[in-house]
Amino acid sequence: MAWWGWGDPAHPRALPAGALEFLGAELGPLRPEPVPPPALASVALPEPAPVPDLGAPSDRSLAARVARAAGRSYPDLVRLRSGALERAPDAVLTPRSAAEVAAVLARAAGAGVAVVPWGGGTSVVGGLDPLRGDHGAVVALDLGGLDRLLSLDPCSQLAVLEPGLRGPEAEALLNARGFTLGHFPQSWEYASIGGFAATRSAGQASTGYGRFDQLVRGLRVLAPDGRLDLTPRPPNAAGPDLRELLVGSEGILGVITEVTVRVRPVPAVQRYEGFSLPDFETGAEAFRALVQAGSAPDVARLSDPEETRVALAQAGGGAGVRALSAYLRLRGHRAGCMAVLGFEGERGTLARRRECAAAILRAHGGLALGAAPGRAWAHGRFQSPYLRDTLLGHGVMAETLETATTWSGLARLYRGVGDALREALAARGTPPLVLCHISHLYATGASLYFTFLARQEEGAELAQWRAAKEAAGDAIVAAGGTITHHHAVGTDHAPWLAAETGEAGLRVLWAAKAELDPAGILNPGKLLPAA
């Protein structure tokens, strides 16, 4: 991963033709020539604090420390590109086994060294900030060496994976045995199995395959004081479900060393297709009808009119797009909403599911647009983070946030967050583009995924971002949404957690942490707001 941005530095990240002109017209003048990231050698880091031998290989080089100094949130990228990092881990530990992880935790607790568990490094919520808490040093515990498929039970459709496996590595190991995890978040190319579990990740196909917290059936977790070994029994009545306490614990309760996940046979067919819905409200009604009828596709996305407009503009001025726009205008979808539905499975079942879903969309005024929009979406599904780097170089803040609520509260949440982002950024003189889509369906509600783009306030990039983030967070809470549907809490969302979990709930989480991590070395400052 490039130390200054997303993914392989050599990966193409050119914007579509005309995109910069389009954004300039929307957002105001942008830098025509991108500012390149600084050279690694020029990055200023604080001197590392001394770290005793913690029982695993240790790397204190500039490259290693910079590479684990931040996740990949927008403020992370701004800080990385600034060339002066206020924080970095004092060392990077690379254990080769669960036994070495246990040794590190025991020695770090004894020596008072904070430990940040490190998977794919893709957090977009400050979940990997190298914070020391009350301790004298902080290390990143890079779990990349724990990268095996430990076992596969094809009969029970269960696989035991180590936490350091990245998305494509885990898929390759499972695919070779005929199975898939079906978990494809946008960060999939780099994010890790342990990270998926620690953050309650949701993937693009999670409407069908289930969120990662639903795929996790068992866990092995090492804590400084104790180990939890939850074997993958079916749901049962043997007391509170501790699995649900560990999934989403973001490294503050223990280090995940094994994850047992539900797997499924590799689907024979994958089919993604496009629809247009007359407006966002009707589209949301159609999506609600889909999921409540048990007819939800595996991938379900409904863009709002603004996201649809931008997508059509980005698709360029080709004859196909012009014809599509003309057709949609003709059918009364002048401010229509583009939907992508994805189906995976056996050919026969799939045809029936597609027909059921299409009938429901048609009943809501939906127009089938065929496979091309679906293919276009599938083709670009992991590309946005690369393009964000390019936009940053041109002086564009490109940020996303996500929330979820009940179906009856969705319209209010949609308006509240959009208005908050538009007002907060307009007030700073950088009126944004705010795009939104429904990204995941549940019987009782859905998620909203917002993308907002604005001209960067040069020299005040972080303050600008914080203003937008705070306005959105407050609007989410005011509308009864969750502060995060799938990006997790980290440091960025911690201020709003109390509104969701409540004071007694936070006390219970602190009590669990005190029991498992009495020295408080695990990922200080994350998830739980300061006590």
Add this chain to the structure above:
Amino acid sequence: MAWWGWGDPAHPRALPAGALEFLGAELGPLRPEPVPPPALASVALPEPAPVPDLGAPSDRSLAARVARAAGRSYPDLVRLRSGALERAPDAVLTPRSAAEVAAVLARAAGAGVAVVPWGGGTSVVGGLDPLRGDHGAVVALDLGGLDRLLSLDPCSQLAVLEPGLRGPEAEALLNARGFTLGHFPQSWEYASIGGFAATRSAGQASTGYGRFDQLVRGLRVLAPDGRLDLTPRPPNAAGPDLRELLVGSEGILGVITEVTVRVRPVPAVQRYEGFSLPDFETGAEAFRALVQAGSAPDVARLSDPEETRVALAQAGGGAGVRALSAYLRLRGHRAGCMAVLGFEGERGTLARRRECAAAILRAHGGLALGAAPGRAWAHGRFQSPYLRDTLLGHGVMAETLETATTWSGLARLYRGVGDALREALAARGTPPLVLCHISHLYATGASLYFTFLARQEEGAELAQWRAAKEAAGDAIVAAGGTITHHHAVGTDHAPWLAAETGEAGLRVLWAAKAELDPAGILNPGKLLPAA
């Protein structure tokens, strides 16, 4: 509820014709004339300890105390019928509001009075034992006065129910608005909404509708030190899921005062039908294929050969049953397994689902037996607890237990538990009938529901039961099953919880309890084995 047994004392509880003779032939000589339960006035109770005013109406009458002295497990019934109860609550409190519940908890914590939250009184695992722990008195907190449907959100398919509503009351309130909870455990006629949530109940249709822990989307819980108000957002990534810590907490962490549940439209059609499978192993394979193909019915039961044989014998010697037996012998199902599949929903969808399921069963040698066996099962689905009382009168121990594991481990668990029960009871000179069925399907595994019947050891009924229970519990742990799939932990299963949750897991639960209930007044001795 009859103080000495199950349900309305006037409810018919006569055994089917010939049943007693059949059981006598299988188990050895039984009492031909049933021993009636003693008169209430003759029941000896310990003197009640003094209880201060706790802020809610209090009843200290013999009838009230006896009615809350025990749940409805087999050992509970043996103790109740003995006419001498070693324990009873010192008072029964009947709060009329959540505010009164809060008052009771605050005052009880101050006064050192243990509180047993009381819903329907149907626990079969000792979850309602009036234990005092370290305290001077114990009260039953009867939540029957909190019995309202507080709100219904038809758009999000969510209803907010109070905990004291019993199964039929909740269904009636929801049905009047066009919705159903779809939760029908055998205890449904008396069990309560709060109890379902506190025990992670599973119902007969939970394969389709989901377990109660899956139906619960929000909770309000009052604890002596704090209150938790988890609103029903869709699944999200805002840290560990505290809902899953409270669901299944069996009254040790707090008192549930509101439950938000997912509801569904009342199904247009319900169809239950019978199949015969050639043997249990093949039947289990067929059921696994059903659920892993996404074609599981809403109700799925597969009886083992012994349960099938007893069911056919109990159905009497009518011409229909004789013809059915002859047909099954002819088709090679001499030691076959009866299955009941239940489907609920819209007519069109249902026909297609039934056809998919039937095709999978046929591919495994299944024979369709039509609607009669399904109707017979549905007709008797809530009757077993009444008949258990009659059997008790005739000197028959009739007990059930349940577990679950992965599909790959199911055969070993089935043999292990069955053998343990047969050996333990044969060793006491009372060889049992052990019947079993698969009762709930999951993608990764299934539950096993065992019924065992044996001649009571007169004067040593509890020791006899304990020997069987311990043998079964040890066999479950040895085979990697869960100690309880849906009956919960209570006192009876607590000794085995450490094997499942682990030492560190139990410490975390104790820490949560210490945070919410520092005086330890809530349901002492339940769920968690002594620290």
